[in-house]
Amino acid sequence: MRVQLESRCNMAASKIPQQRWYIHPPQPEAARQLAAHTGLAAVLTQVMLNRGISTIEQATFFLDPDAAPLSDPLVDFPDLQASVDILVNAIANGEKIAICGDYDADGMTSTALLMRALKFLGAKVDYAIPSRMSEGYGINTRIIEEFHAEGVEIILTVDNGIAAHAPVARARELGLTVIITDHHEVPPEIPNANAILNPQLIDPGSPYRAMAGVGVAYLLALSVAQVLGKEAALKDPLLELFTLGTIADLAALTGVNRRWVRRGLRLLAQSKIKGIQSLIQVSGLGGEKNIKPEAIGFRLGPRINAVGRIGDPQIVIEMLITEDEGIALERAMQCESINKQRQQLCEQIAIDAVEVYEQGTLDAQKSRVLVIVQPEWHHGVIGIVASRLVERYGVPVFIGTYEDAAKTHVRGSARSIPEFNVFEALEYAKDFTIKHGGHKAAGGFSLAASDLTSFSDRLSEFAHQCLEPKHLKPLVTVDAQLDLNEVGMDLFQQIDQLHPCGMANPDPVFWTPNVKVSRQKLIGKNHLKLTVQQNDWNESGEASKTVDALAWRWGEYYPMPRNLDIAYKLRSNEWRGEVSIELEIVGVRPASEANGVAFSLGDQQYTCNLIQRSQIQELQIRNPQGEVLIIQKGQRMGTLSKLLQQPMEIDVTEAPYYDLVKTAAQVWAKEKT
Template sequence: MSTPRLSARNKRWLIHETPREFIAAWRQFPPLIAAVLYQRGLRDESAIGEFFASDYRLHDPFSLRGMEAAVQRIVAAIQNHEPMAVYGDYDTDGVTAVTLLVQVIRAMGGMIQPYVPHRIREGYGLNIAAIDALVREGVRLLITVDCGISNLREAEHARAAGLDLIITDHHAPPARLPYALAIVNPKQPGCPYPFKHLVGVGIAYQLARALVRRGLRSTLQKDDLLDVVAIGTVTDMGPLIGENRVLVTHGLKAINAAQRPGVRALIEAAGLTPGKVTSTDISFGLGPRLNASGRIDNARLSYELLLAEELAMAQRLARELNAQNRQRQELSKSVQEQASAQIRALGKHQQRIIVLDDAGYPSGVVGLVAAHLVEEYGRPTVLIERGEMWSRGSARSVPGFSIIEALTACADLFERFGGHAEAAGFTIATDRLPELEDRLVRYADQRLPDDLLIPSLRIDAGVPLGELSYDLLNELKKLEPFGQGNPQPVLMSSRVQVIGAWTRGSEGQHLKLRLTDAGGRGPFNAIAFRLGHLARYFEQPRWIDVVYTLEVDEWNGSDALQLNVKDFRSAR
């Protein structure tokens, strides 16, 4: 059931009811937990049992199509001391996958070097100049991670250059697959692998498991690798269901053991508490710092950090990443303000899809900014750095509208492109930008229905404010790890009183609230990010409905329950 009343963030609240008979049938869970399970689509004994299972279980890596051929070629390369390279994308998924395969294959005695392209100079995916450079260096076998599935021309060039190519990727494959010795991608036609949602580093991990199954010895254990698997999976927004949930659950244990110097240094640089790192900390603390180097300069810094053997070196690299992350934050904010002003000036917020290009939009942050613009305007957004000859863009979408399908409908325009339903990237000749916008706008007009253009907020359950407690929070924590596909439960409390309001943040951009219920229970602290401009509304006591996630606010050695406010509206 949806409610049309306006809210602080101008969103439609989607309040989903859970049948009473379901809650009664699962009396072993508190009613709130049963409601969340129902809203996650976990409604039978098998699905619920699998969700809560904590045992380490993965499908046979050899059920991935192409895995047998890939393993045979890598084994031969190790045994014959052939030079290899692993080529990854410059985001965190690609960097962690590169780190994993370099670490594993070197431990097995292989000669392998990492290669991550420069975002600005080389762009996304395989490129011919890099292939030629690797061939000149004597590389005989090239393994891609998190990219390659759309690189038809580059794959043909590698074959002509005498380079064996293995593609491992998780992005949606094109109608025609590139030529390669082996393609390992669960989404390719004919692949029987049951779980289709592994990200790039998850597929790289399965490749490592397959190499071990073929008898290659290594001193590494799974816990030496699952830390980077968890970081890459969460940061790339892999849905935390099925195998991804298993990998991240066990990966968090490895992260909190902090055996890898680079992870220890990264935790320290992010100001996180060692031993208490969560999937949310990966999303907002570790992942953005690893992403920063690829967005601002060169992703080499990130995989050097993860491969560092000495803590002192790792700490130095982590400090550099911290500085780059601050630079990335400032740049993103500036570009977002500029883009938002341009969208309104041109009236593009009235279109079903926003397509915007400018020479002043650095390609390193266009994806981040596009995501913020989707949140601001409730429309798929394509943001492009316009160059003299070539332009690079990133696209983000709203739930229910596949942006990769939209770009595929324009495939003839791109030099190269790739991605999935929620996010994609591309390189295009600058003189084709007007045609791209025209075709995307017409595509969206035909295939993007009105109901997907109304920003909405999904609510898992209603909870009286007075029932919030540490016991309830501990029950919710049993549903972790949270992330894409298993978000932190969103709760609503109706008719609560605001008895205090203050701005927070260096520019007063955030809103701090004190809340009680009609019976005076509380008070509870609440924080509403980016709503500081509404503080004056609460100069008089107000009654509101509030939507939030429940968390602990730790400050100066003490902690208290806190509502992380997602939205609020005036109570009836």
């Protein structure tokens, strides 16, 4: 009784994140069939089924993307041939080309890619990137007119331009040729450019559909190089930049993205680009034999993005195009320094934003959207803070800051949840915006401060049309149930065959019900380290396996309850030459048994739960004394566990267990139908 009382006290003193879980329905037979063909564990072929990979042919192409047929990009992109012809003729005639890029990782890698390619091919080429702070996203009339004054004849946009009606119209008035390469959502009216390359304008079934801006730049550069017979020398360095930009931009790793990123990842650790070599060195990845997408997403990408957010994008462009090792290292060190500043800004603004919301009168659950604007926040990093607020509150977040001391104009960023389309929401509220753009998951906007209330009301109106109260918790999407005894190097190495993982092919998320938190402590900056185990004893009567787990930025939930359902990814941890597999916690909820169905038999009270454990169903029955009876479906022998005792094997066809199991099964079936 003392043990039970302590457990209840721990539960009362603890709190956990308020989340909603979606667990993909198990498909055991289909998973077994794919497992027999691929040689992968059935739990991983279940992951493939969750990604829409259900046939042997699809599985073959998924595991070996280079084996998949690839359509001709000249067919898929109607304006690709015209774009190639324009650039080939410009190179031949010595016409000056100017690239207009963007200040995020996608835009900067795209700019660097085309600068390297066009210079190598003999073009007269330069670039410009608008000021994030004073001009905002996309090509503008100032840049157009400056290009014209400098004698530019051809303007090539990368990662922007699809909504630049006025600037493109001005360029055409001045007699300039304009090629738009972009990947953002297409507005109802597109600019009058000479050629437009945008995956959003092509067949949705095309393998090129999911490309980021750097993908379009890569395709264009290679197409020009092929015509000029110089593709072989350019292919690998451009593929490295494509890989870096695609992952950093969170582009979907499907179609050609998966195919080309898989190849590019093999090149990055031994990069031939001086700037990438230096960036790898300063980020602490030097010596890595293989660089995985998460290393780009969490180590390389942020250092590039930080410069575009609070620094000068020219630092990154120079780093990625220079052949001078000294300049490359100097620029990489600048990226490192700026990224540390960015981290500090993000931490402080996130703290401020939480305080403003939780001590104010805003009610995001009632509005179904959170709109929060404060002075003196750095516009360059508020998008990152918006993502953290989405993780915390589970609602779409529109966060902004004032552009001027008089607080007359607001500029902001938006991040979303799966059921809410940011671009459509901004279109719905466009009566109150000066400028806006983006896609389903994220966007940017500017407006007069006097319209802020109307803008917020319009967004709330839109949110009420597409969101229900049940949507307003952070979503944890779970692939499959896993026994902690299956966690190990063998399974982790098999997961490598599902890589590259990223958007549209996320890292597998597993869950294990009713684990016991045997140890926990705070580490670093507000992180939580746990040691968990599934049971006190395994089926052989030995102490159950324990596994270390990390929960990033979950310090506020310390201490966690003793028993939990956990959702997690698998990660490797190397320490003093030893490599172990640990869990990265992404979700928790009260232990499944706590939510079991209560029933009585005779004068005794029980709870029961039907658990899917790997490919086996397991009925668990508990009494208030802490005894647990476990019987697997179709089995005669079960296990009876008592507190602080090793489990006993029992025959459930014998009294009193037969009536208990029969009653529990009937109660469960009735409750769940």
